[in-house]
Amino acid sequence: MDASDEPDVREHGDTGGRRARHSQERTVNAASATSAAGNRWGPYPLVLAGAILAVIFAVLVDPEWGGFSLGAVMALGALFRLTGGGQLAVRRKTTDTVTLALFGVALMVGSLLLQYPWLMPRYGG
Structure with missing residues (x-):
């Protein structure tokens, strides 16, 4: 060689x-x-599925509890986003979390007030 x-x-x-x-x-x-x-994508498909089911429940069964469940799904979405779910690059994580949480809590409170009207504050007389 x-x-x-x-x-x-x-x-x-x-x-x-x-x-x-x-x-x-x-x-x-x-x-x-x-x-x-x-x-x-993170947990967004789960939140989307929950929101769709909540809207269907609100339309077909009970609007008050459907609204409450939609608010709960949005609040869970805020929690998932806060704990690191998804990697959205358009907005900051705090903006998404605060927005989802506020809308979710507002929906839950509004639906509870519709379901139980005596919880509504009374003004005047």
Whole structure:
């Protein structure tokens, strides 16, 4: 065997190794991109499903308790967003959390006042 043949064998072996490593890196990158895309949604599909069910319940069964359940779903969405659910890049996490929580609590209070009118404050006489 001649000395000029040895580098060719090593280069060929290294090239194959580089190809295999590059292929593995692509596989790992694709898997992490898929998990990142799934993580980006976070709990929002669950909140959306809960909101749809709450609206259906409000329309078909009882508007007051349907409104309460919709408010509860929104408040849970705020809690999920606060604990790190989703990676929305348009707004800050505090803006989403405060907005969802306020609307959720307002819906729950409003529906309780509709269900139990004696909870409503009375003014005048």
